[in-house]
Amino acid sequence: MTLYLPELSLSNTQFPDPSLALAEPNGLLAFGGDLSLGRLQSAYRQGIFPWYSYGEPILWWSPSPRAVFIPETFKPAKSLVKFQRKQAYTVTLNHATEALIQLCADTRPDEETWITEQMLAAYKAFARAGSCHSVEVWDGDELIGGLYGVSVGQVFCGESMVSVKPNASKVALWYFCQHFISHGGKLIDCQIMNPHLASLGAIEIPRTTFQDYLLESRDTSMMAGCYDSQQLFTS
Known part of the structure:
Protein backbone atom coordinates (compact mmCIF):
# COMPACT_ATOMS: atom_id res chain seq x y z
CA MET A 1 0.00 0.00 0.00
CA SER A 64 -2.46 9.39 19.25
CA PRO A 65 -2.83 8.37 21.99
CA ARG A 66 -0.22 10.58 23.64
CA ALA A 67 1.76 9.47 26.68
CA VAL A 68 1.84 12.09 29.45
CA PHE A 69 2.47 12.58 33.14
CA ILE A 70 -0.01 14.59 35.19
CA PRO A 71 2.60 16.03 37.58
CA GLU A 72 0.20 16.80 40.41
CA THR A 73 -0.73 13.11 40.65
CA PHE A 74 2.84 11.78 40.34
CA LYS A 75 3.93 9.85 43.41
CA PRO A 76 7.35 8.18 43.69
CA ALA A 77 7.34 4.52 44.64
CA LYS A 78 8.08 3.82 48.29
CA SER A 79 11.16 1.89 47.19
CA LEU A 80 12.43 4.98 45.33
CA VAL A 81 11.87 7.21 48.35
CA LYS A 82 13.77 4.73 50.51
CA PHE A 83 16.57 4.48 47.93
CA GLN A 84 17.02 8.25 47.63
CA ARG A 85 16.93 8.69 51.41
CA LYS A 86 19.89 6.33 51.62
CA GLN A 87 21.76 7.32 48.45
CA ALA A 88 21.04 11.08 48.54
CA TYR A 89 21.81 11.84 44.92
CA THR A 90 22.15 15.56 44.19
CA VAL A 91 19.58 16.89 41.71
CA THR A 92 20.08 20.07 39.69
CA LEU A 93 18.23 21.98 37.01
CA ASN A 94 20.01 23.43 33.98
CA HIS A 95 23.48 22.99 35.45
CA ALA A 96 24.84 20.86 32.60
CA THR A 97 22.24 20.67 29.84
CA GLU A 98 24.58 20.02 26.93
CA ALA A 99 26.45 17.35 28.92
CA LEU A 100 23.15 15.65 29.83
CA ILE A 101 21.99 15.62 26.20
CA GLN A 102 25.35 14.17 25.22
CA LEU A 103 25.06 11.50 27.93
CA CYS A 104 21.65 10.47 26.58
CA ALA A 105 23.22 9.95 23.17
CA ASP A 106 26.39 8.26 24.37
CA THR A 107 24.59 5.56 26.35
CA ARG A 108 22.76 4.22 23.28
CA PRO A 109 24.30 2.35 20.32
CA ASP A 110 24.16 4.31 17.06
CA GLU A 111 21.83 1.76 15.50
CA GLU A 112 19.31 2.20 18.33
CA THR A 113 19.35 5.95 18.86
CA TRP A 114 17.34 8.81 17.43
CA ILE A 115 19.81 11.28 18.98
CA THR A 116 21.87 11.70 15.83
CA GLU A 117 24.68 14.21 15.47
CA GLN A 118 22.17 16.50 13.78
CA MET A 119 19.76 16.17 16.70
CA LEU A 120 22.57 16.72 19.22
CA ALA A 121 23.59 19.96 17.57
CA ALA A 122 19.98 21.16 17.27
CA TYR A 123 18.98 20.54 20.88
CA LYS A 124 22.20 21.96 22.27
CA ALA A 125 21.44 25.11 20.26
CA PHE A 126 17.84 24.96 21.51
CA ALA A 127 19.19 24.88 25.06
CA ARG A 128 21.42 27.88 24.45
CA ALA A 129 18.32 29.70 23.14
CA GLY A 130 16.56 29.02 26.46
CA SER A 131 13.87 26.56 25.32
CA CYS A 132 15.48 23.18 26.10
CA HIS A 133 16.09 22.30 29.74
CA SER A 134 17.64 19.48 31.74
CA VAL A 135 17.41 17.90 35.15
CA GLU A 136 20.76 16.41 36.15
CA VAL A 137 21.42 13.78 38.82
CA TRP A 138 24.86 13.56 40.43
CA ASP A 139 26.66 11.06 42.60
CA GLY A 140 29.27 13.34 44.08
CA ASP A 141 30.83 15.12 41.09
CA GLU A 142 29.77 12.44 38.59
CA LEU A 143 26.84 13.09 36.26
CA ILE A 144 24.90 9.82 36.43
CA GLY A 145 21.61 10.57 34.73
CA GLY A 146 18.61 12.79 34.34
CA LEU A 147 16.23 14.00 31.68
CA TYR A 148 15.86 16.81 29.17
CA GLY A 149 13.04 18.36 27.20
CA VAL A 150 11.44 21.46 25.74
CA SER A 151 9.34 24.05 27.56
CA VAL A 152 6.15 25.25 25.87
CA GLY A 153 4.41 27.55 28.33
CA GLN A 154 3.01 25.41 31.15
CA VAL A 155 3.76 22.18 29.26
CA PHE A 156 7.11 20.39 29.38
CA CYS A 157 7.81 18.11 26.43
CA GLY A 158 10.16 15.40 27.63
CA GLU A 159 12.67 14.17 25.07
CA SER A 160 14.90 11.61 26.76
CA MET A 161 15.83 10.09 30.13
CA VAL A 162 19.07 8.37 31.08
CA SER A 163 20.54 6.46 34.02
CA VAL A 164 24.09 5.21 34.31
CA LYS A 165 23.55 4.37 37.98
CA PRO A 166 20.41 2.90 39.56
CA ASN A 167 17.26 5.04 39.63
CA ALA A 168 18.92 8.25 38.44
CA SER A 169 16.26 9.11 35.85
CA LYS A 170 13.46 8.23 38.27
CA VAL A 171 14.92 10.58 40.86
CA ALA A 172 15.18 13.30 38.21
CA LEU A 173 11.52 12.91 37.27
CA TRP A 174 10.40 12.89 40.92
CA TYR A 175 12.11 16.14 41.84
CA PHE A 176 11.26 17.81 38.54
CA CYS A 177 7.54 17.05 39.03
CA GLN A 178 7.64 18.74 42.44
CA HIS A 179 9.48 21.75 41.05
CA PHE A 180 7.28 21.95 37.94
CA ILE A 181 4.04 21.96 39.95
CA SER A 182 5.31 24.59 42.36
CA HIS A 183 6.02 26.93 39.43
CA GLY A 184 2.67 26.53 37.66
CA GLY A 185 3.34 23.54 35.40
CA LYS A 186 0.33 21.63 34.08
CA LEU A 187 1.44 18.69 31.93
CA ILE A 188 4.57 16.69 31.07
CA ASP A 189 4.51 15.18 27.60
CA CYS A 190 6.44 11.94 27.10
CA GLN A 191 5.27 11.31 23.53
CA ILE A 192 4.84 7.53 23.10
CA MET A 193 4.09 5.03 25.86
CA ASN A 194 6.56 2.29 26.73
CA PRO A 195 6.76 -0.12 29.69
CA HIS A 196 9.25 2.08 31.57
CA LEU A 197 7.04 5.17 31.34
CA ALA A 198 3.98 3.14 32.33
CA SER A 199 5.82 1.82 35.39
CA LEU A 200 6.47 5.42 36.45
CA GLY A 201 2.80 6.38 36.19
CA ALA A 202 2.45 7.79 32.68
CA ILE A 203 -1.02 7.63 31.14
CA GLU A 204 -2.32 7.86 27.59
CA ILE A 205 -4.70 10.56 26.37
CA PRO A 206 -6.15 11.19 22.89
CA ARG A 207 -4.27 13.54 20.59
CA THR A 208 -7.21 15.96 20.68
CA THR A 209 -7.06 16.13 24.48
CA PHE A 210 -3.33 16.75 24.40
CA GLN A 211 -3.75 19.48 21.79
CA ASP A 212 -6.39 21.14 23.98
CA TYR A 213 -3.97 21.14 26.94
CA LEU A 214 -1.28 22.60 24.71
CA LEU A 215 -3.50 25.30 23.22
CA GLU A 216 -4.66 26.41 26.67
CA SER A 217 -1.18 26.42 28.22
CA ARG A 218 1.43 27.18 25.57
CA ASP A 219 1.22 30.98 25.89
CA THR A 220 1.10 31.08 29.70
CA SER A 221 4.47 31.67 31.31
CA MET A 222 5.77 29.63 34.20
CA MET A 223 6.47 31.43 37.47
CA ALA A 224 9.65 33.48 37.61
CA GLY A 225 12.79 31.48 38.21
CA CYS A 226 11.36 28.15 37.10
CA TYR A 227 14.14 27.38 34.64
CA ASP A 228 16.96 29.26 36.33
CA SER A 229 20.03 27.13 36.97
CA GLN A 230 19.49 25.79 40.51
CA GLN A 231 19.66 22.85 42.88
CA LEU A 232 16.50 20.81 43.36
CA PHE A 233 17.98 18.57 46.05
CA THR A 234 21.26 18.27 47.88
CA SER A 235 22.04 16.36 51.05
Missing part, protein backbone atom coordinates in the same frame (compact mmCIF):
# COMPACT_ATOMS: atom_id res chain seq x y z
CA THR A 2 1.32 3.43 -0.97
CA LEU A 3 1.04 6.17 1.64
CA TYR A 4 1.20 9.89 0.96
CA LEU A 5 3.49 11.81 3.32
CA PRO A 6 3.97 15.58 2.95
CA GLU A 7 7.53 16.86 2.49
CA LEU A 8 8.35 20.02 4.41
CA SER A 9 9.79 23.02 2.62
CA LEU A 10 13.08 24.56 3.64
CA SER A 11 11.67 28.01 2.91
CA ASN A 12 9.09 28.09 5.74
CA THR A 13 8.34 26.37 9.04
CA GLN A 14 4.73 25.39 8.40
CA PHE A 15 3.46 21.89 9.27
CA PRO A 16 0.40 19.94 8.20
CA ASP A 17 -2.42 19.84 10.74
CA PRO A 18 -1.55 17.15 13.35
CA SER A 19 -4.97 15.57 12.81
CA LEU A 20 -3.67 14.44 9.40
CA ALA A 21 -0.98 12.21 10.94
CA LEU A 22 -1.02 8.58 9.87
CA ALA A 23 -2.58 5.87 12.02
CA GLU A 24 0.16 3.45 10.90
CA PRO A 25 2.89 4.12 11.71
CA ASN A 26 1.14 5.90 14.52
CA GLY A 27 1.55 9.65 14.34
CA LEU A 28 3.85 10.02 11.33
CA LEU A 29 2.96 13.44 9.90
CA ALA A 30 5.64 14.66 7.50
CA PHE A 31 9.28 14.38 6.49
CA GLY A 32 12.07 16.72 5.52
CA GLY A 33 12.71 20.32 6.45
CA ASP A 34 15.44 21.01 8.96
CA LEU A 35 16.06 21.29 12.71
CA SER A 36 16.36 25.07 12.85
CA LEU A 37 15.27 26.82 16.04
CA GLY A 38 12.30 28.39 14.29
CA ARG A 39 11.05 25.05 12.97
CA LEU A 40 11.52 23.28 16.31
CA GLN A 41 9.67 26.04 18.14
CA SER A 42 6.83 25.86 15.63
CA ALA A 43 6.70 22.07 15.92
CA TYR A 44 6.53 21.88 19.71
CA ARG A 45 3.87 24.59 19.89
CA GLN A 46 1.71 22.30 17.72
CA GLY A 47 2.47 19.06 19.56
CA ILE A 48 4.83 17.81 16.85
CA PHE A 49 8.34 16.43 17.39
CA PRO A 50 11.18 15.02 15.26
CA TRP A 51 12.14 11.37 15.64
CA TYR A 52 14.27 9.44 13.18
CA SER A 53 17.36 7.25 12.96
CA TYR A 54 20.69 7.47 11.16
CA GLY A 55 20.21 7.09 7.42
CA GLU A 56 16.60 8.33 7.46
CA PRO A 57 15.23 11.75 6.50
CA ILE A 58 13.96 13.94 9.34
CA LEU A 59 10.58 12.48 10.33
CA TRP A 60 7.93 14.48 12.21
CA TRP A 61 5.34 12.91 14.52
CA SER A 62 2.13 13.64 16.40
CA PRO A 63 0.90 10.31 17.80
Whole structure:
Protein backbone atom coordinates (compact mmCIF):
# COMPACT_ATOMS: atom_id res chain seq x y z
CA MET A 1 0.00 0.00 0.00
CA THR A 2 1.32 3.43 -0.97
CA LEU A 3 1.04 6.17 1.64
CA TYR A 4 1.20 9.89 0.96
CA LEU A 5 3.49 11.81 3.32
CA PRO A 6 3.97 15.58 2.95
CA GLU A 7 7.53 16.86 2.49
CA LEU A 8 8.35 20.02 4.41
CA SER A 9 9.79 23.02 2.62
CA LEU A 10 13.08 24.56 3.64
CA SER A 11 11.67 28.01 2.91
CA ASN A 12 9.09 28.09 5.74
CA THR A 13 8.34 26.37 9.04
CA GLN A 14 4.73 25.39 8.40
CA PHE A 15 3.46 21.89 9.27
CA PRO A 16 0.40 19.94 8.20
CA ASP A 17 -2.42 19.84 10.74
CA PRO A 18 -1.55 17.15 13.35
CA SER A 19 -4.97 15.57 12.81
CA LEU A 20 -3.67 14.44 9.40
CA ALA A 21 -0.98 12.21 10.94
CA LEU A 22 -1.02 8.58 9.87
CA ALA A 23 -2.58 5.87 12.02
CA GLU A 24 0.16 3.45 10.90
CA PRO A 25 2.89 4.12 11.71
CA ASN A 26 1.14 5.90 14.52
CA GLY A 27 1.55 9.65 14.34
CA LEU A 28 3.85 10.02 11.33
CA LEU A 29 2.96 13.44 9.90
CA ALA A 30 5.64 14.66 7.50
CA PHE A 31 9.28 14.38 6.49
CA GLY A 32 12.07 16.72 5.52
CA GLY A 33 12.71 20.32 6.45
CA ASP A 34 15.44 21.01 8.96
CA LEU A 35 16.06 21.29 12.71
CA SER A 36 16.36 25.07 12.85
CA LEU A 37 15.27 26.82 16.04
CA GLY A 38 12.30 28.39 14.29
CA ARG A 39 11.05 25.05 12.97
CA LEU A 40 11.52 23.28 16.31
CA GLN A 41 9.67 26.04 18.14
CA SER A 42 6.83 25.86 15.63
CA ALA A 43 6.70 22.07 15.92
CA TYR A 44 6.53 21.88 19.71
CA ARG A 45 3.87 24.59 19.89
CA GLN A 46 1.71 22.30 17.72
CA GLY A 47 2.47 19.06 19.56
CA ILE A 48 4.83 17.81 16.85
CA PHE A 49 8.34 16.43 17.39
CA PRO A 50 11.18 15.02 15.26
CA TRP A 51 12.14 11.37 15.64
CA TYR A 52 14.27 9.44 13.18
CA SER A 53 17.36 7.25 12.96
CA TYR A 54 20.69 7.47 11.16
CA GLY A 55 20.21 7.09 7.42
CA GLU A 56 16.60 8.33 7.46
CA PRO A 57 15.23 11.75 6.50
CA ILE A 58 13.96 13.94 9.34
CA LEU A 59 10.58 12.48 10.33
CA TRP A 60 7.93 14.48 12.21
CA TRP A 61 5.34 12.91 14.52
CA SER A 62 2.13 13.64 16.40
CA PRO A 63 0.90 10.31 17.80
CA SER A 64 -2.46 9.39 19.25
CA PRO A 65 -2.83 8.37 21.99
CA ARG A 66 -0.22 10.58 23.64
CA ALA A 67 1.76 9.47 26.68
CA VAL A 68 1.84 12.09 29.45
CA PHE A 69 2.47 12.58 33.14
CA ILE A 70 -0.01 14.59 35.19
CA PRO A 71 2.60 16.03 37.58
CA GLU A 72 0.20 16.80 40.41
CA THR A 73 -0.73 13.11 40.65
CA PHE A 74 2.84 11.78 40.34
CA LYS A 75 3.93 9.85 43.41
CA PRO A 76 7.35 8.18 43.69
CA ALA A 77 7.34 4.52 44.64
CA LYS A 78 8.08 3.82 48.29
CA SER A 79 11.16 1.89 47.19
CA LEU A 80 12.43 4.98 45.33
CA VAL A 81 11.87 7.21 48.35
CA LYS A 82 13.77 4.73 50.51
CA PHE A 83 16.57 4.48 47.93
CA GLN A 84 17.02 8.25 47.63
CA ARG A 85 16.93 8.69 51.41
CA LYS A 86 19.89 6.33 51.62
CA GLN A 87 21.76 7.32 48.45
CA ALA A 88 21.04 11.08 48.54
CA TYR A 89 21.81 11.84 44.92
CA THR A 90 22.15 15.56 44.19
CA VAL A 91 19.58 16.89 41.71
CA THR A 92 20.08 20.07 39.69
CA LEU A 93 18.23 21.98 37.01
CA ASN A 94 20.01 23.43 33.98
CA HIS A 95 23.48 22.99 35.45
CA ALA A 96 24.84 20.86 32.60
CA THR A 97 22.24 20.67 29.84
CA GLU A 98 24.58 20.02 26.93
CA ALA A 99 26.45 17.35 28.92
CA LEU A 100 23.15 15.65 29.83
CA ILE A 101 21.99 15.62 26.20
CA GLN A 102 25.35 14.17 25.22
CA LEU A 103 25.06 11.50 27.93
CA CYS A 104 21.65 10.47 26.58
CA ALA A 105 23.22 9.95 23.17
CA ASP A 106 26.39 8.26 24.37
CA THR A 107 24.59 5.56 26.35
CA ARG A 108 22.76 4.22 23.28
CA PRO A 109 24.30 2.35 20.32
CA ASP A 110 24.16 4.31 17.06
CA GLU A 111 21.83 1.76 15.50
CA GLU A 112 19.31 2.20 18.33
CA THR A 113 19.35 5.95 18.86
CA TRP A 114 17.34 8.81 17.43
CA ILE A 115 19.81 11.28 18.98
CA THR A 116 21.87 11.70 15.83
CA GLU A 117 24.68 14.21 15.47
CA GLN A 118 22.17 16.50 13.78
CA MET A 119 19.76 16.17 16.70
CA LEU A 120 22.57 16.72 19.22
CA ALA A 121 23.59 19.96 17.57
CA ALA A 122 19.98 21.16 17.27
CA TYR A 123 18.98 20.54 20.88
CA LYS A 124 22.20 21.96 22.27
CA ALA A 125 21.44 25.11 20.26
CA PHE A 126 17.84 24.96 21.51
CA ALA A 127 19.19 24.88 25.06
CA ARG A 128 21.42 27.88 24.45
CA ALA A 129 18.32 29.70 23.14
CA GLY A 130 16.56 29.02 26.46
CA SER A 131 13.87 26.56 25.32
CA CYS A 132 15.48 23.18 26.10
CA HIS A 133 16.09 22.30 29.74
CA SER A 134 17.64 19.48 31.74
CA VAL A 135 17.41 17.90 35.15
CA GLU A 136 20.76 16.41 36.15
CA VAL A 137 21.42 13.78 38.82
CA TRP A 138 24.86 13.56 40.43
CA ASP A 139 26.66 11.06 42.60
CA GLY A 140 29.27 13.34 44.08
CA ASP A 141 30.83 15.12 41.09
CA GLU A 142 29.77 12.44 38.59
CA LEU A 143 26.84 13.09 36.26
CA ILE A 144 24.90 9.82 36.43
CA GLY A 145 21.61 10.57 34.73
CA GLY A 146 18.61 12.79 34.34
CA LEU A 147 16.23 14.00 31.68
CA TYR A 148 15.86 16.81 29.17
CA GLY A 149 13.04 18.36 27.20
CA VAL A 150 11.44 21.46 25.74
CA SER A 151 9.34 24.05 27.56
CA VAL A 152 6.15 25.25 25.87
CA GLY A 153 4.41 27.55 28.33
CA GLN A 154 3.01 25.41 31.15
CA VAL A 155 3.76 22.18 29.26
CA PHE A 156 7.11 20.39 29.38
CA CYS A 157 7.81 18.11 26.43
CA GLY A 158 10.16 15.40 27.63
CA GLU A 159 12.67 14.17 25.07
CA SER A 160 14.90 11.61 26.76
CA MET A 161 15.83 10.09 30.13
CA VAL A 162 19.07 8.37 31.08
CA SER A 163 20.54 6.46 34.02
CA VAL A 164 24.09 5.21 34.31
CA LYS A 165 23.55 4.37 37.98
CA PRO A 166 20.41 2.90 39.56
CA ASN A 167 17.26 5.04 39.63
CA ALA A 168 18.92 8.25 38.44
CA SER A 169 16.26 9.11 35.85
CA LYS A 170 13.46 8.23 38.27
CA VAL A 171 14.92 10.58 40.86
CA ALA A 172 15.18 13.30 38.21
CA LEU A 173 11.52 12.91 37.27
CA TRP A 174 10.40 12.89 40.92
CA TYR A 175 12.11 16.14 41.84
CA PHE A 176 11.26 17.81 38.54
CA CYS A 177 7.54 17.05 39.03
CA GLN A 178 7.64 18.74 42.44
CA HIS A 179 9.48 21.75 41.05
CA PHE A 180 7.28 21.95 37.94
CA ILE A 181 4.04 21.96 39.95
CA SER A 182 5.31 24.59 42.36
CA HIS A 183 6.02 26.93 39.43
CA GLY A 184 2.67 26.53 37.66
CA GLY A 185 3.34 23.54 35.40
CA LYS A 186 0.33 21.63 34.08
CA LEU A 187 1.44 18.69 31.93
CA ILE A 188 4.57 16.69 31.07
CA ASP A 189 4.51 15.18 27.60
CA CYS A 190 6.44 11.94 27.10
CA GLN A 191 5.27 11.31 23.53
CA ILE A 192 4.84 7.53 23.10
CA MET A 193 4.09 5.03 25.86
CA ASN A 194 6.56 2.29 26.73
CA PRO A 195 6.76 -0.12 29.69
CA HIS A 196 9.25 2.08 31.57
CA LEU A 197 7.04 5.17 31.34
CA ALA A 198 3.98 3.14 32.33
CA SER A 199 5.82 1.82 35.39
CA LEU A 200 6.47 5.42 36.45
CA GLY A 201 2.80 6.38 36.19
CA ALA A 202 2.45 7.79 32.68
CA ILE A 203 -1.02 7.63 31.14
CA GLU A 204 -2.32 7.86 27.59
CA ILE A 205 -4.70 10.56 26.37
CA PRO A 206 -6.15 11.19 22.89
CA ARG A 207 -4.27 13.54 20.59
CA THR A 208 -7.21 15.96 20.68
CA THR A 209 -7.06 16.13 24.48
CA PHE A 210 -3.33 16.75 24.40
CA GLN A 211 -3.75 19.48 21.79
CA ASP A 212 -6.39 21.14 23.98
CA TYR A 213 -3.97 21.14 26.94
CA LEU A 214 -1.28 22.60 24.71
CA LEU A 215 -3.50 25.30 23.22
CA GLU A 216 -4.66 26.41 26.67
CA SER A 217 -1.18 26.42 28.22
CA ARG A 218 1.43 27.18 25.57
CA ASP A 219 1.22 30.98 25.89
CA THR A 220 1.10 31.08 29.70
CA SER A 221 4.47 31.67 31.31
CA MET A 222 5.77 29.63 34.20
CA MET A 223 6.47 31.43 37.47
CA ALA A 224 9.65 33.48 37.61
CA GLY A 225 12.79 31.48 38.21
CA CYS A 226 11.36 28.15 37.10
CA TYR A 227 14.14 27.38 34.64
CA ASP A 228 16.96 29.26 36.33
CA SER A 229 20.03 27.13 36.97
CA GLN A 230 19.49 25.79 40.51
CA GLN A 231 19.66 22.85 42.88
CA LEU A 232 16.50 20.81 43.36
CA PHE A 233 17.98 18.57 46.05
CA THR A 234 21.26 18.27 47.88
CA SER A 235 22.04 16.36 51.05
